[in-house]
Amino acid sequence: MAKSVALIIGSLRKDSINRKLAKALEKLAEGRLAFHELHIGDLPHYNEELWDHLPDAVARLKDRVEHSDAVLALTPEYNRSYPGVIKNALDWGSRPYGANSWADKPAAITGTSPGAIGTAVGQARLKGDMLNLGMIIMAQPEAYIQWKPEAVAADGSISDEPLRKFLAAYVDAFVAFVEKHG
Numbered sequence: 001m002a003k004s005v006a007l008i009i010g011s012l013r014k015d016s017i018n019r020k021l022a023k024a025l026e027k028l029a030e031g032r033l034a035f036h037e038l039h040i041g042d043l044p045h046y047n048e049e050l051w052d053h054l055p056d057a058v059a060r061l062k063d064r065v066e067h068s069d070a071v072l073a074l075t076p077e078y079n080r081s082y083p084g085v086i087k088n089a090l091d092w093g094s095r096p097y098g099a100n101s102w103a104d105k106p107a108a109i110t111g112t113s114p115g116a117i118g119t120a121v122g123q124a125r126l127k128g129d130m131l132n133l134g135m136i137i138m139a140q141p142e143a144y145i146q147w148k149p150e151a152v153a154a155d156g157s158i159s160d161e162p163l164r165k166f167l168a169a170y171v172d173a174f175v176a177f178v179e180k181h182g
């Protein structure tokens, strides 16, 4: 049976290139991993007072993470870090104290930007914060993808053969990682 993966996409843009990359990974993982997006844009800004009347979006996030075998995060790079919308989701999922939904979850981080280093700095910062939450991060292979508009179609098919091979190997490694740690 396919392992369930809670998917974080760090861009709220409809035409996000990170969303397109997620689609490509989902297609490559078909039958092995089932992606379920965490709708992190629905979360309110973290506010301790909201635990008294827990917003549905927070309850859904924690439930989805806890019932997933793994987490996959795709992040753009914003000012050499990762977007605040991801940090907000990490903070919500980490609470209440003693009920951290992220703890011990196997996870992989990737991302894409048009820039030459393909989100490397943003991913490094996200990795540090996810490790701090007790997540088990796939260290290798890494995937810093410099986006080429023509390489991935809207349905997730990849026309650039070297990129397809690279992402296929990345997905194979993640499947093996989830089998081992999930």
Ligand code: FNR
Pocket: 011, 012, 013, 015, 016, 017, 018, 019, 076, 077, 078, 079, 080, 081, 112, 113, 114, 115, 116, 118, 119
């Ligand atoms: C960016 N972008 C960017 N790119 C990069 O490679 N390094 C960076 O530090 C930044 N910084 C940055 C800050 C802010 C506030 C924005 C809005 C953008 C460009 C960014 O990678 C580009 O907009 C991507 O297309 C965003 O990904 P989505 O939204 O298409 O998934």
